[in-house]
Amino acid sequence: MMNEQKVLLVDGMALLFRGFYANSYGGFIRKTKAGLPTNAVYGFVKYLMDACKTFNPTHVICCWDLGSKTFRTDKFADYKANRPEAPLEMIPQFDLVKEVVSGFNIPNISFPGYEADDCIGTLSRQLSEHMEVLVLTGDHDMLQLVDERVKVVIMKKGASNYAVYDCDKLLEEKQLTAKQFIDLKGLIGDTSDNYPGVRGIGEKTATKLLVEYLSIEGILENLALLPKSVKAKIEAELEMLHLCRELATISCDAPVTCLPDECLWRPDSAKIAKMFAELEFNSLVKDVSFIAVS
Template sequence: MNQSKILLIDGMSFLFRAFYASAWSGGYRQTSDGIYTNAVYGFTKMMLDYADLVRPTHLVVGWDVASRESLVRSQWYDGYKSNRQAPPEELVPQFDLVKEVTEAFAVPNLGCPGFEGDDILGTLSEQLSSEGHQIVIATGDYDSLQLVSEQVSVKILKNGGKHEHYTPQSLLAVRGIVPEQVVDVKALMGDTSDCIPGCPGIGEKTATKLITEHGNLDSLYGNLTACTPKMRSKLEEHRDQVYLSQKLATIIRDVPIEYTLEAARWEYDSAVVKEKFEQLEFGRSLVTRVG
């Protein structure tokens, strides 16, 4: 099999970022029929931007397809993502609409009940990189840094259309850790955005120091005598919670999804895409980008 360059997009990261970027400036773009399209428009522009940047041979979008209550991780920990608010009513209809746009580009939309977009991208990157393909993941979630390898790079979305590009070398240079340590750092520091508890009183700096000194979480717990009495007591008291956090933060890489690489080839019929753009009244700036 010839080596391909595959761009994997975190659909929810793109869609939410596109929505709030335009909503912040009051740009609730609508069609003449009153259909909200601001998130879809921004998503489409971002997808084209990253396709131009990466120049992939193939492109796939991974999606969350379940409510919080039905997530696999919510079965492990009832508090997982319990702080999430319902999406704005202007955004809700755009969840389906954006998939109509990606389908017009002949881009596969992949998801699986109970799993999150990260798990979809993790599964794809694991399978496809093992076949020798080069993978580029575009997402807003730093958890994806655990997927970085010599075959897999990650672009973390930032404001203003910018991003941070991570390889094993840049991850070590910027954050001082290797991909295998990303989850263990998160296990200790927790994550308030996802309600992952971690160990109370341990922040990112301390978590990173502990993991880089000991190598991994198991080695840390196997050598607690090297810690200060206060730190040892804290880690012992919250051991179960820390290991639960490790489980919650670990991207699942064996989600049962069906796809073919050929169906993900980044080739599209300009006429089909333009017809969808016209239907959504996207305007000339995007239309001219698709030929």
């Protein structure tokens, strides 16, 4: 019997970097006999297979960033400017991982000037009209995509350890709706993406303000009621506050599309076993047997 249709939208870079650092402890980098580094791809594959086993999707898509220049860097030159260069051993794995994803018969989706988040946001809106959507990531920014048909699956430390956010869980754990999550990032900024928000306002204060006044607009309409120090901080950073909210907002109208028929999860286990043998992922070849489409 066919399960209810469900698409897994994979945040490719989040899995790849997590795979790299999880598989480079003690300075040991997994390589093929020919010397090609594969530790990040190996980790990526393990995470992908585990998620497919856990959530049993009927459709899968993988989305990617395409370098540092995006519509956000046009608005704010320092956006993500603090990011270090990728480790040398990562560089050959960026192309390799996309070949592996194609080997799973999964579409690789990206678009110049947009981040993977924007591709995922856009596809989640398009595909949620047809089926349930699960977004697989380690990035809490994606929580703004949660709605009645979209759940965000945050990978936590350890194997098969996921936090699955729907509207209720988001409200219960973070006290905020998905839309308020964007306003939260506008207020507190994001150190990993290198935008400041309102200096001196932390998550606790920002959450309290949003619970009380619902939105940045609500807060600004009630500035007179705020404690003097909070009011002064916000007034001093009004322009930055609005800019940071723009930077934090995932675009759901990126120029990407993928029809349900184009992303059916139809892995070919013989092809995958052959690919794993070539990559010398011998310990994973035995896991391929689970890939029998229901």
